[in-house]
Amino acid sequence: MSKIISLGIWALGLLLMASQKHSPLLSNIGLSVLAYKATAFFIPRVGAAFIRRGFSGKDMNKVEKRVIPETMGAVSAMVYFMCMILFIPVLFYKYLVPERSRNQQDNPLGVLSDGYTSVAEVQFPHDQLGAYLSAVISILSISLLGIFDDLFDIRWRHKFFLPAIAAIPLLVVYYVDYGVTYVSVPTLLRPFFQRTVVDLGFLYYIYMAAVAIFCPNSINIIAGVNGVEAGQSFVIGLVVLCNDLIYVFHPSNPEAVRAHLLSIYLILPLLGVTAGLLKYNWWPSRVFVGDTFCYFAGMVLAVVGILGHFSKTLMLFFIPQIFNFILSVPQLFGFVECPRHRLPRLNVKTGLLENSYTVFTEGVPLPTKTLLTIRVFEAFRLIRVDWDHKTKRPTRCTNFTIINFVLYHFGPMREDHLTLCIMGIQLAVGLFGLIIRHGFAPLVYPQDNI
């Protein structure tokens, strides 16, 4: 029975994929279904080869610490890359195939491809191809960086700026095709700036490069729990998709529809390959995703935000990651001691995950900056601190991550519930971001700044 369903899904995917005469969107949906099936097909088949070549890790949060394949994100990234390449002829089908006998009116979903229809019926849209190819390069090169990182554990300072270099083709395309570097000033602040827009100029490119650095890394540091890397990426992808659909179904101008259609074409296959990966990465994990997946998924989201001109809205969807980053600052920059692993600890008796702690060795004096940080973070209820009431000295505190923050506030829970909890927060924040962007932004910004 499950075989028949599986075959049915393959067939449906192929059928939709082959429907490019009707709409690139339908084809893209089909391609994404195939991407899911292909990822789920390859992962169990290549796992053993990955372990043989040393791509493996111990699952620390299990009683029996099994060794399972790591870097399975490479499979997702490769399947995604193949989809991107195969989609090129589909996306530009109507420019490539000379006969124009298709009747656009026959096709109920034709309206969705309007952005691509209205621009130029005769001339090939080189700018769109350029944007698409630059996206592929950025995503492919960051996946490669991920693979090298999984292979060689590249030092933090050696790899930090590489995503910005990978984003150069993207920034060139942005500069050439849009070049919009001004941001609208909220109504409240306009008296101070005495203008409605502020042109950030070159700074805006620095900002976009920073987005390209931030997204991959921020997904990479919420890790260590089965399914959490792929889970958060999946939810952000869903929220981005909702945002795109709002633009496509309430078209304001063809340029915006086109940008958000491109975003959809990049996001749907990401959802496909991420779902395929989650099938094996979900608790109890049979594979790990590796840095490769985090970099890859983060870069797809960054690329989509930059090319779709909603990199500021995208940051609303990354609030949990930003929160986690700010929370991590004291341990990343040495204000508070940083243990080698900050992932939660399994309580073998209950089978639940509990907070992990940074323990302060008795007798060793604590610097003022550490004490101050701990007091401030405790006051905001970001960490739990155990105090020695006699010496008025902290004995230990929970680690500075969003995962420990969740465990502190919601109590110990099973590993998959923890992942679901993080995904739930991500979804809530994303929906909140959508409301802010589409509900309240018009109040703050009288004209929509698409």
Place this chain on the structure above:
Amino acid sequence: MSKIISLGIWALGLLLMASQKHSPLLSNIGLSVLAYKATAFFIPRVGAAFIRRGFSGKDMNKVEKRVIPETMGAVSAMVYFMCMILFIPVLFYKYLVPERSRNQQDNPLGVLSDGYTSVAEVQFPHDQLGAYLSAVISILSISLLGIFDDLFDIRWRHKFFLPAIAAIPLLVVYYVDYGVTYVSVPTLLRPFFQRTVVDLGFLYYIYMAAVAIFCPNSINIIAGVNGVEAGQSFVIGLVVLCNDLIYVFHPSNPEAVRAHLLSIYLILPLLGVTAGLLKYNWWPSRVFVGDTFCYFAGMVLAVVGILGHFSKTLMLFFIPQIFNFILSVPQLFGFVECPRHRLPRLNVKTGLLENSYTVFTEGVPLPTKTLLTIRVFEAFRLIRVDWDHKTKRPTRCTNFTIINFVLYHFGPMREDHLTLCIMGIQLAVGLFGLIIRHGFAPLVYPQDNI
């Protein structure tokens, strides 16, 4: 002293690189010098890490069979990729920087950038960016395939068609921007075809995809001798460069100049990274290049041939590889038994490399197809066969590769002399190809088929 020279080269490279206001060509030369230095800088520094991750191999043609790092082509490919990305803003500098105060007349090399100047001074050349980005994608993805092949030893049938998929963006760009699918008919054959050109249509795309499959693989199968993979790539690169320079200095039409300038921009950094690799891969090798390098270098050459519209001329430069492929057919397709290694054998006493043989076990009857193949190949002096005069049966024959062919005709030689010999043949064939193309083609084809 050598430190000062080295610093001087770095400085020269940086200086030229920074000269993009004058000519992208000068910048590209500078970039290629930097590519050489960077490759030579990184290779000795990452070797140990590569060995730790299992990228290593035994040097079979040495008395002490030392284990040295393998897959060092990955360093070349990564440096090359970085160059390609960093060159984007340089190549399109004049479209990106608004002030147009530069005086083209001041610049003696300005004529070289003519192809890029004449097209459009005002509008950004999206078609050129598209072509460039598609080249980067093809090269990057094939390098990735090489890395996966070095990691997992992918089966022949699984990887055979992948270069054709990697070439899809290239073929789309070719289709959109040039779409030239006809070939000129030589004067002699015109009475038979009754026309001057034959349009191959879709078949021409199949042909280009075949070029993308052939070039990487054909370089990969002339291997097993220190420096021979990088050496042949370097020589083909040089010959392609000569071909480009002929077009650029005898401009026939701006379109051809532009195509061959693009080819130069892609070839020069290839020569740089290949030279940097050869420094360590030359006999006695301290590193191996891996499949990664062969795929990468072969794909750069294929890309250059396709985008520069000289894929047919390119095949003239690949005659040694074509010869080697045809020679290999009997062993690849099982007409003659194929031993696991076909590389030459070291004679420990003389220190020279000698032919390796396929030995026919006594008593086992040989199929007619094997006997026939051996007789034909022996008649053309392609292999040496030892016969048992009593039974009229072959006892052994040299292996069916160009390397064994050279050793058969020129006798045993030291490993580096063998590599030099192959490189010399490659160079002679290349120069012969240039003469054919530029000296005789006008006789055979009355009008030049650029």
